[in-house]
Amino acid sequence: xxxxxxxxxxxxxxxxxxxxxxxxxxxxxxxxxxxxxxxxxxxxxxxxxxxxxxxxxxxxxxxxxxxxxxxxxxxxxxxxxxxxxxxxxxxxxxxxxxxxxxxxxxxxxxxxxxxxxxxxxxxxxxxxxxxxxxxxxxxxxxxxxxxxxxxxxxxxxxxxxxxxxxxxxxxxxxxxxxxxxxxxxxxxxxxxxxxxxxxxxxxxxxxxxxxxxxxxxxxxxxxxxxxxxxxxxxxxxxxxxxxxxxxxxxxxxxxxxxxxxxxxxxxxxxxxxxxxxxxxxxxxxxxxxxxxxxxxxxxxxxxxxxxxxxxxxxxxxxxxxxxxxxxxxxxxxxxxxxxxxxxxxxxxxxxxxxxxxxxxxxxxxxxxxxxxxxxxxxxxxxxxxxxxxxxxxxxxxxxxxxxxxxxxxxxxxxxxxxxxxxxxxxxxxxxxxxxxxxxxxxxxxxxxxxxxxxxxxxxxxxxxxxx
Numbered sequence: 156x157x158x159x160x161x162x163x164x165x166x167x168x169x170x171x172x173x174x175x176x177x178x179x180x181x182x183x184x185x186x187x188x189x190x191x192x193x194x195x196x197x198x199x200x201x202x203x204x205x206x207x208x209x210x211x212x213x214x215x216x217x218x219x220x221x222x223x224x225x226x227x228x229x230x231x232x233x234x235x236x237x238x239x240x241x242x243x244x245x246x247x248x249x250x251x252x253x254x255x256x257x258x259x260x261x262x263x264x265x266x267x268x269x270x271x272x273x274x275x276x277x278x279x280x281x282x283x284x285x286x287x288x289x290x291x292x293x294x295x296x297x298x299x300x301x302x303x304x305x306x307x308x309x310x311x312x313x314x315x316x317x318x319x320x321x322x323x324x325x326x327x328x329x330x331x332x333x334x335x336x337x338x339x340x341x342x343x344x345x346x347x348x349x350x351x352x353x354x355x356x357x358x359x360x361x362x363x364x365x366x367x368x369x370x371x372x373x374x375x376x377x378x379x380x381x382x383x384x385x386x387x388x389x390x391x392x393x394x395x396x397x398x399x400x401x402x403x404x405x406x407x408x409x410x411x412x413x414x415x416x417x418x419x420x421x422x423x424x425x426x427x428x429x430x431x432x433x434x435x436x437x438x439x440x441x442x443x444x445x446x447x448x449x450x451x452x453x454x455x456x457x458x459x460x461x462x463x464x465x466x467x468x469x470x471x472x473x474x475x476x477x478x479x480x481x482x483x484x485x486x487x488x489x490x491x492x493x494x495x496x497x498x499x500x501x502x503x504x505x506x507x508x509x510x511x512x513x514x515x516x517x518x519x520x521x522x523x524x525x526x527x528x529x530x531x532x533x534x535x536x537x538x539x540x541x542x543x544x545x546x547x548x549x550x551x552x553x554x555x556x557x558x559x560x561x562x563x564x565x566x567x568x569x570x571x572x573x574x575x576x577x578x579x580x581x582x583x584x585x586x587x588x589x590x591x592x593x594x595x596x597x598x599x600x601x602x603x604x605x606x607x608x609x610x611x612x613x614x615x616x617x618x619x620x621x622x
Contacts, residue, residue: 166217166218166221169218169219169221169222169225170221170222170224170225170228171225171329171333171518171522172222172225172325172326172329172330172333173221173222173223173224173225173226173229174225174226174228174229174518175229175325175326175328175329175515175518175519175522176226176229176321176322176325176326176329177225177226177227177228177229177230178229178230178232178233178511178512178514178515178518179321179325179372179511179512179515180229180230180318180321180371180372180511181193181229181230181233181234181507181508181510181511181514182233182372182373182505182507182508182509182511182512183311183314183371183372183373183508184230185230185234185237185306185507185508185511186306186307186308186309186311186504186507186508187308187309187310187311188308189305189306189308190234190237190238190241190305190306190507191238191297191298191301191302191304191305191306192305193230193234194230194231194234194235194238194297195294195297195298196227197227197228197229197230197231197234198227198231198290198293198294198297199290199294200223200227201224201227201228201231201286201290202286202287202289202290202291202294204220204221204223204224204227205224205283205284205286205287205290206283206284206286206287207220207223208220208221208224208280208283209280209281209282209283209284210280229511230511232510232514233507233510233511233513233514234507234510235255236252236255236494236498236506236510236514237506237507237510238297238301239251239252239254239255240252240498240503240506241304241306241503241506242301242304250434250437250438251437252437252440252491252494252495253433253434253435253436253437253438253440253487253491254433254434254437255494256429256433256436256437256487256490256491256494257429257430257433257434257487273285306504306507307504311369312369313371314364314367314369314370314371316363316367317360317363317364317367317370317371317372318371320356320357320359320360320363321360321371321372323352323353323356324352324353324356324357324360325353325357325519327349327350327352327353327356328349328353328357328519329519329522330349331346331349331350331353332522332523332525332526333522333526334346335526335530336526336529336530340530360372361374372512373505373508373512376501376505376508376509376512379500379501380500380608380609380610381496381497381499381500381609381610381613382497382498382500382501382509382513384496384605384606384608384609385493385494385496385497385498385499385513385606385609386497386512386513386516386517387605388449388493388496388602388605388606389489389490389493389494389497389513389517390513390516390517390519390520391520391598391602392453392456392489392493392599392602393517393518393520393521393524394520394521394523394524394527395456395524395595395598395599396456396489396524396595397520397521397524397525398524398525398527398528398529398591398595399460399463399528399591399592399595400422400425401525401528401529402528402529402532402588402591402592403422403463403475403479403588404418404419404421404422405529405532406532406584406585406588407421407422407475409584410468410580410581410584410585411468413472417472420476421472421475421476421479422475422476422479423479424476424477424479424480424483425479425480425482425483425486426483426486427480427483428480428483428484428486428487429483429486429487429490432484432487433486433487433490433491435487436448436487436488436491436492437491440491440492440495440613444611445492445493445495445496445499445609445611445613446496446606446607446609446611448488448491448492449488449489449492449493449496449606450603450606450607451485451488452484452485452486452487452488452489452490452492452493453485453489453599453600453602453603453606454485454599454603455481455482455484455485455488456482456485456489456595456596456599457596457597457599457600457603458481458596459478459479459481459482459485460592460593460595460596460599461592461593461596462478463478463588463589463592464589464590464592464593464595464596465589466585466588466589467585468581468582468585493606494513495613496606496609496613497509497510497513498510499612499613528591531587531590531591531594532584532587532588532590532591533587535586535587535590535591536580536583536584536586536587537583538587539582539583539586539587540579540580540583543579543582543583544579
């Protein structure tokens, strides 16, 4: 199936929009249908939707089944956390969270590599078909192990107004974030309309949900200090982290002449340490103050961000791979204990709601982080380019020396000026990349301080004492 880049974007957007809408509904759906049943049902539908995506013969079919796939994928992430918390004994909850985080961190690293290999050696439908054995395996063992541990089921009335406001507000916001750069943001009437509709809908949603007796999204969870602090930390941290993850390979491919494969290889070391150390961090959570572990994660993120902010165009692949490898040490220290802080003071009946809401805000922050980072990167490039061009005069000694060097290398007949301008663009993007990482480093430093506003006892510490 041949599609244009714009059509290809909608394949991604359709999935992210439907996932974003359903994620905060996880708690309500879990109370109504049961956590185990909802997880098994969601996984089964995700598997079937994957098969239908692979069998699609038109763009409209593929987008439709991606919407279905995204909608049923929404509850899977928070429910996997909730089921782990309710299934494992108190003294092993930290280890369970570490194992969950290991898989969550490994997936974004291994997924693109596996997807590229399948596409190159087979065909794109097999990216979806591969979910069949994995989905059936997961469903079979989940139901077999957990069918007798179903959560309490209630029948709360459906909050239709909240549901409609959520669908409109989050749907418009996610489309705005996904399409903003291509449509030139607020210079587009479409983006302006989406922004107004989203703002009005979400404002009314917050007011309505705070006054509704049976809200479809339980915003009262933010009364918990640790839930609020942990959610802010993991959302902002993930947004900045994900934005930088997008910018680095983008810069390598567009300005440093790396192929997509080599850009992936150079940035892949980020996932090595998390895969190995996430379970270890999980075991340590009952012995060390969680705020100290999270602070260590933010320290590694800030340190590597400042390191990246000082790079120049002469940097080699080994240095970038080393930075990414060290940066990976921050991931298990950040994700695993912050999730524990988020859920630490919530009663068992609210774990699914809390996990769904915090994951929704985290993923939404990732979308914001990506959009803001790319926009900031391109606009800072324009700023630096204008400043550099102002100094490129024949009275400037650097310009004279550079042109003379190009002449000695054989650049003649205005080719020297073309090469000079290309160098200016290259340096402008380098400076813009530095700016993004400077800002990232400072935000991580702020988050390092913020996490200390959370208050023990945390779940891992409390259960460890009890054990």
